[in-house]
Amino acid sequence: MKNMLKTGASALALSLLATMASAEGKLSLYHWFEYIPQEVLDKFAAEYDVEVTMDTYDSNEALLAALKAGKLGQYDLAVPGDYMVEIMGKEGMLDTFDPSEMSNFGNIQQEWVDVTFDPGRKSSIPYQWGSTSFAVNRDVYPGDIQTLGMIFNPPEELKGKINVLDTSGETLTLASMYLGIPQCTSDRDQLKALNELVQTAKPDWASFGSDVAKDVLVSGDAAAGMIWNGFSAKAREEGANIEYAFPKEGYIVWMDNVVLLKDAPNRDNAIKFMNFLLEPENAAAVTNYAQYTAGVKGVEPFLDEAVKSAPELNPPSGGKTAFVQACPEEVQKVYDTIWTNLKK
Amino acid sequence: MAAKPDLKRFPGFFALTLLCLFLLYAPLVIVMIYSFNDSQSITIWGGTSLRWYGDVFWGPEADKFKQAAINSLAIATAAAIAATTIATMSATAMLRAGHFRGKGASFALINLPLMVPEIVTAVATLIFFSAIGFTTGYATILIAHIVFCIPFAYLPIAARMEGVEEVYEQAAQDLYATRWEAFRLILLPLMAPGILSGFLLAFIISLDDFIITNFVKGAGIETLPTAIFGAVKQGIKPNIMAISTLLLGVSILFVTLSYFAGRIGQKTKTPTGETT
Amino acid sequence: MAGLGQKPTAGGRTYAGLGLPLMLPAWVIIGFFLVLPIGIMLVYSFLTKEFRGGVIWEPTLAAYDQFFFDRGLFGDEQPKIEWTYILIFWRSIWQAGLATLMCLLIGFPTAWFIATRPASSRTIWLFLITVPYWVNLLIRTISMKFLIRDNGPLNQWLLDAGLISDPIHIINTNTAVQLGLFYSYLPFMVLPIYAAVERYNFSLSEAAADLYASRWITLRHIILPVVKPGIIAGCILVFVPSLGAFLAPDLLGGAKNFMIGSLIEEQFKGNAGNWPFGAAASMILLSMVLIVLIFYARAQGRAHAKGAS
Numbered sequence: 001m002k003n004m005l006k007t008g009a010s011a012l013a014l015s016l017l018a019t020m021a022s023a024e025g026k027l028s029l030y031h032w033f034e035y036i037p038q039e040v041l042d043k044f045a046a047e048y049d050v051e052v053t054m055d056t057y058d059s060n061e062a063l064l065a066a067l068k069a070g071k072l073g074q075y076d077l078a079v080p081g082d083y084m085v086e087i088m089g090k091e092g093m094l095d096t097f098d099p100s101e102m103s104n105f106g107n108i109q110q111e112w113v114d115v116t117f118d119p120g121r122k123s124s125i126p127y128q129w130g131s132t133s134f135a136v137n138r139d140v141y142p143g144d145i146q147t148l149g150m151i152f153n154p155p156e157e158l159k160g161k162i163n164v165l166d167t168s169g170e171t172l173t174l175a176s177m178y179l180g181i182p183q184c185t186s187d188r189d190q191l192k193a194l195n196e197l198v199q200t201a202k203p204d205w206a207s208f209g210s211d212v213a214k215d216v217l218v219s220g221d222a223a224a225g226m227i228w229n230g231f232s233a234k235a236r237e238e239g240a241n242i243e244y245a246f247p248k249e250g251y252i253v254w255m256d257n258v259v260l261l262k263d264a265p266n267r268d269n270a271i272k273f274m275n276f277l278l279e280p281e282n283a284a285a286v287t288n289y290a291q292y293t294a295g296v297k298g299v300e301p302f303l304d305e306a307v308k309s310a311p312e313l314n315p316p317s318g319g320k321t322a323f324v325q326a327c328p329e330e331v332q333k334v335y336d337t338i339w340t341n342l343k344k
Numbered sequence: 345m346a347a348k349p350d351l352k353r354f355p356g357f358f359a360l361t362l363l364c365l366f367l368l369y370a371p372l373v374i375v376m377i378y379s380f381n382d383s384q385s386i387t388i389w390g391g392t393s394l395r396w397y398g399d400v401f402w403g404p405e406a407d408k409f410k411q412a413a414i415n416s417l418a419i420a421t422a423a424a425i426a427a428t429t430i431a432t433m434s435a436t437a438m439l440r441a442g443h444f445r446g447k448g449a450s451f452a453l454i455n456l457p458l459m460v461p462e463i464v465t466a467v468a469t470l471i472f473f474s475a476i477g478f479t480t481g482y483a484t485i486l487i488a489h490i491v492f493c494i495p496f497a498y499l500p501i502a503a504r505m506e507g508v509e510e511v512y513e514q515a516a517q518d519l520y521a522t523r524w525e526a527f528r529l530i531l532l533p534l535m536a537p538g539i540l541s542g543f544l545l546a547f548i549i550s551l552d553d554f555i556i557t558n559f560v561k562g563a564g565i566e567t568l569p570t571a572i573f574g575a576v577k578q579g580i581k582p583n584i585m586a587i588s589t590l591l592l593g594v595s596i597l598f599v600t601l602s603y604f605a606g607r608i609g610q611k612t613k614t615p616t617g618e619t620t
Numbered sequence: 621m622a623g624l625g626q627k628p629t630a631g632g633r634t635y636a637g638l639g640l641p642l643m644l645p646a647w648v649i650i651g652f653f654l655v656l657p658i659g660i661m662l663v664y665s666f667l668t669k670e671f672r673g674g675v676i677w678e679p680t681l682a683a684y685d686q687f688f689f690d691r692g693l694f695g696d697e698q699p700k701i702e703w704t705y706i707l708i709f710w711r712s713i714w715q716a717g718l719a720t721l722m723c724l725l726i727g728f729p730t731a732w733f734i735a736t737r738p739a740s741s742r743t744i745w746l747f748l749i750t751v752p753y754w755v756n757l758l759i760r761t762i763s764m765k766f767l768i769r770d771n772g773p774l775n776q777w778l779l780d781a782g783l784i785s786d787p788i789h790i791i792n793t794n795t796a797v798q799l800g801l802f803y804s805y806l807p808f809m810v811l812p813i814y815a816a817v818e819r820y821n822f823s824l825s826e827a828a829a830d831l832y833a834s835r836w837i838t839l840r841h842i843i844l845p846v847v848k849p850g851i852i853a854g855c856i857l858v859f860v861p862s863l864g865a866f867l868a869p870d871l872l873g874g875a876k877n878f879m880i881g882s883l884i885e886e887q888f889k890g891n892a893g894n895w896p897f898g899a900a901a902s903m904i905l906l907s908m909v910l911i912v913l914i915f916y917a918r919a920q921g922r923a924h925a926k927g928a929s
Contacts, residue, residue, distance in 0.1 A: 028563045028564050029564075030563070038404035038405060039404065042404070053563065053564025053565075054564065055563055055564055059890070059891070061889075061890055061891045061893065062889050062890065064672060064673060064893070065673050065888055065889045065890070065893060066889065068672075068673040068674050068893075069470055069471065069474060069673070069888065070470065070471075070473065070474030070480065071480065071563065073479070074479065074480070074562060074563035075563050087672065091672070163874075166875055167891060168891040169891060188694060191693065191694075192693065195693060202876075205876070206792050206874060206876075207792045207874025207875060207876060208874060208875040208876055209870075209874065209875055219769060219771070220770070220771055221769055221770065221791060221792075238384060329671045332671070333695065334693060334694060335891075336891065336892045336894070337693055337695075338693070339891060339892070340704060340878070340892070341704065343875075343876065343877055343878045344704040344705075344707055344708055344877065344878060352736040352822065352825075353736070354729070354732065354835060354839065356729070357729035357730075357732055357733045358733055360725075360726055360729040360730060360733075361729060361730045361733040361734070363726060364726045364727070364729075364730040364749070364806070364810075365748060365749075367726070367802075367803065367806070368749065368752045368803075368806065369752060370767060370774075371760060371763035371764050371766070371767045371803070372752055372755065372760075372763065374763055374766060374767050374773055375759065375763045375766075378766075429645075430645045430646050430649065431646075433642045433643070433645060433646070434642065434643055434645075434646045436635055436638075436642050437635070437638065437639045437640075437642035437643045438639075438643075440633070440634050440635045441633065441634075441635045441636055441637070441638050441639035441642060442633035442636035442637075442639065443639075444637075444639030444640055444643075445640065446640070446643075447639065450643050450646070450647070453646065453647065453650050453651070453655075454646055454650070456650060456654060456655070457650065457654055458857075458860070459856075459860060459909055459910070459913055460654070460658065460906060460909070461860060461861070461863055461864025461880075461881070461902075461905060461906070461909065462861065462864050462865075463864045463866065463880075463881045463884050463885060463902075464658070464661070464864065464884070464902040464905065464906055465654065465657075467661070467884065467888050467898065467899075467902065468654075468657035468658050468660060468661045468902070469653065469654075469657045471657065471660055471661065471664065471895075472653070472656060472657035472660050475660060487649075487653050488653070490649060490653075491649060491650055491653050491654050494646060494649070494650065503815065510634055513634045514634065517634070523634065523635055523638075526634065527635070531634075548753070551756075552756055552757055554756070554757065554758055554867070555866075555867075568756065569756050569757075569758055572756060572758055572759065573758055584759070584762070587759075588755060588756070588759040588763070591755055591756065591759070592751075592752075592755050595751060595755065596751060
């Protein structure tokens with residue numbers, strides 16, 4: 001017993017020493033899951049002699065909640081989506097930088113410099129952008145899939161085999177598109193119709209899940225599922241016979257952005273890392289892994305052929321697209337009620 | 345014991361025990377088999393291979409898992425030592441110190457961590473740490489673990505202490521031993537098996553915890569359960585199965601060790617009021 | 621036969637007078653790091669919610685109002701009784717209750733069987749029960765999911781054996797959630813019952829047999845009352861964690877319906893971001909658990925009083 005305690009105590013001391021030994025030159029990331037290859041982190045760590053740690057979250061709202069609950073000040077960088085950049089900016093969670101601090105700032109594609117959620121890019125740089133719609137298993141349903149009805153009013157073959165993203169923002173936005181009503185509408189009849197639509201559709205859904213969105217399609221637990229385009233490409237690569245849809249009613253586009261957090265413990269390294277990510281070769285490495293699209297000039301020579309030609313990444317021109325909007329409080333409250341009612 | 349054996353036997357109980365064991369082990373057997381799967385996917389069998397074991401030790405995320413394992417073991421060891429010490433003191437107070445003010449409340453307090461649903465503890469502790477300005481990190485995980493380990497250590501220790509008759513300590517005191525000597529030289533050795541089980545129970549409870557740790561852990565600090573959860577979010581790959589199998593191996597090693605430790609403990613004959 | 625009726629508790633006074641100092645560490649650490657946080661939760665539940673998470677320090681009953689009263693989709697209708705959260709609580713209680721029942725039905729015979737083995741092999745049996753429990757709950761839940769999916773090994777095996785012609789659909793159903801909860805907490809049921817049965821004095825069974833009581837009558841009227849404390853402890857140890865669990869409902873149940881655990885989680889980490897409401901739901905859950913425990917303590921107290929007389 002005594003020896004056991006002694007051994008335990010020395011193991012503890014050793015491990016504490018081990019964690020303290022490498023305390024110099026750190027970078028702390030808060031990132032989406034399955035979105036950055038370990039090799040890119042390792043490359044940065046080796047080039048700049050910085051120890052990189054990363055935590056993951058699975059929705060923009062989870063990121064916001066964790067920072068609000070007291071995690072602000074622990075992370076240097078996070079990767080929120082477009083509307084969340086705006087919210088975090090309003091909440092005072094972001095630090096600003098000067099473009100001159102990054103030698104690669106000029107690599108940002110022109111269309112992504114002056115964006116509505118961060119005009120002039122004072123706190124953020126573009127990371128990857130993509131779309132959110134859904135994928136359908138073609139073995140199960142061979143018909144036309146280019147409509148959001150696949151999810152909200154599914155054909156017989158897909159009923160009871162649909163996975164829906166477990167975030168109210170994306171699900172309710174796609175539902176609004178299906179109904180042809182504006183996002184964040186405060187019109188009561190439209191909100192009631194939205195509530196009814198999801199209530200009616202729910203019996204046809206098998207599960208709610210964001211982080212499992214790919215796995216359920218690969219394993220066959222779901223025959224159709226709301227999913228992000230890059231995730232869908234991966235599912236297809238892993239052997240699922242699925243097709244990603246660009247529905248005629250419209251679909252969501254989003255852009256994830258690397259933001260500099262307020263009270264970042266390692267601001268210098270954070271700037272270095274942002275600059276590193278604006279290097280076309282590194283941005284391309286992320287794109288090759290996550291299979292979304294970089295917002296950086298000059299990535300094409302570094303892209304894999306499979307990524308360049310992936311159907312998920314090459315939407316037909318002229319499709320209807322929209323960013324998810326950050327709704328005002330009164331509307332958000334109704335959205336929350338709709339969501340809770342849906343899952344009660 | 346002269347009881348006729350048939351009085352102990354109930355038809356179907358053995359079958360139900362086997363069913364119980366089957367239910368407990370069937371998923372683990374699957375995990376073990378699929379840890380040797382050569383395929384990228386966990387749903388499609390791609391031949392036998394050790395590649396995922398290689399991935400666990402030498403893959404790109406090997407360092408993360410190694411660090412997580414060290415963190416988990418260090419936190420579990422420290423939390424279990426602290427909880428066992430506190431639980432032993434509390435058990436002595438509850439069972440050997442006669443009546444004192446607040447005894448009933450003390451009993452409730454010790455069992456409170458067991459009774460509060462984990463999710464409530466997790467959220468409350470996170471808010472509390474933010475409110476008093478604690479930065480989440482190793483210390484916050486450790487504190488939270490000590491708190492919920494206490495009842496798990498207390499229960500076996502108190503159960504054992506109830507079984508140890510007080511006459512031995514009283515005899516020692518009659519022979520002019522101080523109370524500290526009576527505790528150290530008589531009660532503590534008699535308590536050893538109880539303390540060991542309390543320690544091990546607290547240890548595995550800490551090692552297993554996901555919900556509370558996930559809320560109170562600091563940035564980038566992973567324990568095994570949180571690292572495994574993060575990895576699951578990277579898509580379930582057979583490397584998770586390999587890690588699970590390794591964990592199972594470690595736990596079986598632990599069990600075997602504690603079994604032999606227990607047998608050595610039994611040899612130092614402990615007088616108890618146990619029925620056999 | 622020293623086990624029955626012998627309770628050294630009453631005589632324990634070797635360290636008389638040291639009770640409070642010995643209890644001090646437990647009071648400090650649990651009091652400071654658990655009772656105080658729960659106190660904060662209680663305060664938060666009476667505060668105004670901040671949009672997108674957090675609280676504003678203005679007292680209000682809004683969180684409890686939201687829990688108990690339905691004011692329609694737009695919050696301006698005549699208040700009716702809100703069934704949503706009662707339904708979610710009821711579902712959790714029902715699921716946890718069924719899981720507890722399943723654990724009891726399998727756990728009791730197992731505990732009994734183990735306790736009636738020769739002393740030397742009991743330890744082995746106990747280890748057999750506890751080994752899987754040393755593997756992380758998350759992995760156990762995932763492997764369960766893997767096992768029961770429509771084209772998973774269980775269905776494959778049953779199909780191959782010709783026992784079924786179509787795969788049994790378990791995944792994403794309530795059955796899957798119960799199965800997951802049952803599997804998560806089974807050892808919590810077996811161990812306390814085992815401890816109780818092991819102290820059971822078999823001469824009582826002999827006496828009953830001598831009076832021509834059948835085996836099952838003996839079980840019901842002699843054995844069950846004696847091992848009841850172990851059964852109650854086991855039931856609480858399974859039921860309480862099951863109430864707050866969210867791994868099994870999320871992974872096995874498909875997160876289609878909120879359980880108490882996922883509802884509270886959603887308030888803090890999800891889209892809703894309504895901390896006071898999450899705190900209020902936690903407080904309501906905690907008071908329910910405490911009420912059950914008070915009943916348990918009363919029952920215990922009565923049992924002790926009986927034992928002493």
